[in-house]
Amino acid sequence: MKFATLKSAAPDGRLAVVSRDLSRAVDAGSIAATLLDAVERWDDVQAPLRALYDSLNEGSAEGSFPFDPAACAAPLPRTWQWCDASAFLNHGRLMERAFNTEPIPDFDTIPVMYQGASDDFLGPRDDVPLPDESLGIDFEGEFGVITGPVPMGADAAAALRQVRLLVQINDWSLRKLGPREMKTGFGFFQCKPSTSFAPVAITPDELGDAWHDGRVKLDLHVQWNGAWFGNPNGAEMNYSFGQLIAHAARTRRLSAGTVIGSGTVSNESRAAGSACIAERRVIEIIDDGAPRTEFMRFGDRVWMEARDGAGNAPFGTIDQRVVLAPAAD
């Protein structure tokens, strides 16, 4: 199944089912008002949502309309919890090498993960308001999952069974604020403004073989101002989503609607490019001694689309512009 959240007067928008080819949509609000509601009542709503999805794909759904990603909020415009890992170790190792920092202890055996803000997610075409161009504005292309309830202490296999939906994420970052926040030990905070999502959340079965071992094995195509930036594949994720969820649930249960992110998708092959500017810069530092690529400016756009072998984009496309935030009153 494929889902989107249409913007509405309500802060959590309105649930829509989207056709497999993303051409059409139909309001699903009579089954579940919002996607969060659907995830929380999954066992009750799965069958009627599936029936609606099937009828939409067959062209027989009453009241269907053309699907417009620009009308979409994030699939979850807000939720109870957002936890983001750094599960592509290639990315972390490049960062360490460039900055000559002390290796993170147990980096190969214990995932690193930060708690993000889940109160205000951005939609796939929303402008991205930020306070200051000098903060090192960067994108981070990621995959993620939305979970059902996970008990404390669930192992990776049990945790993986709680994956309800897959999502595609742009985890905006302000690189100039990161190092100080890492040094405090309290972790990322101001350096992680509101996170953006591709328009469509999908059940894992939609990916066929490309969802395997708890990984999204798709190329994540990234363009910055229309120019190719990278197309790393999710297959190289060093921890599975099952392992990441289990890590998050080690000392507490997770509520339904928890979003778990992979961290920046990153491949060992240089030909795959990068899914964030910081990684390209560290490669420049390693190769040439200094970074050449600057961070984003106001007005810049980023475009991200995961594609399968047939060229389909199962999550739709993120296409956003960074802008100066309006002054607070």
Place this chain on the structure above:
Amino acid sequence: MKFATLKSAAPDGRLAVVSRDLSRAVDAGSIAATLLDAVERWDDVQAPLRALYDSLNEGSAEGSFPFDPAACAAPLPRTWQWCDASAFLNHGRLMERAFNTEPIPDFDTIPVMYQGASDDFLGPRDDVPLPDESLGIDFEGEFGVITGPVPMGADAAAALRQVRLLVQINDWSLRKLGPREMKTGFGFFQCKPSTSFAPVAITPDELGDAWHDGRVKLDLHVQWNGAWFGNPNGAEMNYSFGQLIAHAARTRRLSAGTVIGSGTVSNESRAAGSACIAERRVIEIIDDGAPRTEFMRFGDRVWMEARDGAGNAPFGTIDQRVVLAPAAD
């Protein structure tokens, strides 16, 4: 006004208004179903809630009943965001001195704050399930605020005007997991299990002069297994809640229902004791070279109650027991 959330079949419970002396309560669900709903529609619901509160205090509220803290969830059983600072610098400086760690840069001028998990808060009498007694189980007595919407870039004065409610918090911590997580730079995660709250959230006017300069100037009395542990006062907070909210909103807006915590209440005077075991242990390290006090064991209880000069406890009392979490299926 004073509010509590009564446990119910709904995950967010049911809103109740509580009398000033915490003796009686009345269902407020017809005005706002939940406290989160009330905070999100504050301008619309404030007047009818105030009228109900007044009638309850006058003894004329229909359907009122004795207030039972044991029937309460956390005032917000879950919310969109929980940000916890470390705003009593005395605490941080003691920690640095004991462990001889590098001082946090700009500790005196920029608050440190971590993003916590807001998906599963515990009520004032709930057992606290944890997976392992050897993880260094500790309490942290804190004050906190619940905000309305805060625009990105709000200054401290504007931010303070968005304080809707004050709360009293026990920020449970697993000390053995903290140092590794701090070293990764990604910050606290597994070392911060579900957070607990005193039963009653109050509007700032309820404190009279004890709410001043964006600080809760009350003694926070803490007992561990019935023995005095500390009674530090909130007046020594080095950053005001206005400053803490503004820090959180520097690079993104905050949604209504955001909870901002003060961090462990800590006073320079040794006579005030401590609001967490870690602080007592670092004092023992500084004084005697080694800690004598162990962390909590399963079955141990912690009791916390903020008191005004007349001995009233405006937030009610936290009284909880730590227990072994049931095995995950």
